[in-house]
Amino acid sequence: MSYSFGLTITPDTDLHAAVDLAFNGTGGYSVRLGQQQNGTETEAADAVEAVKIALLSLVTALGDSWDEANVSISGHANPGNVERSGWANDCVTVSLSVTKYSAPS
Numbered sequence: 001m002s003y004s005f006g007l008t009i010t011p012d013t014d015l016h017a018a019v020d021l022a023f024n025g026t027g028g029y030s031v032r033l034g035q036q037q038n039g040t041e042t043e044a045a046d047a048v049e050a051v052k053i054a055l056l057s058l059v060t061a062l063g064d065s066w067d068e069a070n071v072s073i074s075g076h077a078n079p080g081n082v083e084r085s086g087w088a089n090d091c092v093t094v095s096l097s098v099t100k101y102s103a104p105s
Helices: 015-024 033-035 041-062
Strands: 001-008 066-076 091-101
Touching: 001 015, 001 033, 015 041, 015 066, 033 041, 033 066, 041 066, 041 091
Parallel strands: none
Antiparallel strands: 001 066, 066 091
């Protein structure tokens, strides 16, 4: 099933913990629970693990000139990661957008 969530990060953010918190949910909403109810928790969780690796690479590439960024994560998981008639194919997308740059020295 499809999923989507986002978070705001800074250079000091523990990316793995922040992504886990956003996926596992706060305030009564949980992307993980929605995937569990649809039978795709494992598949979506595996994709989110890949997101953490990609996000670390993206943040590293930004260098030191940013103070805040928004991260959007969306995807679709099929049970067993196999084609299912009438469903979208498996995918995951990570978008990173700087919202605040560091003041020039």
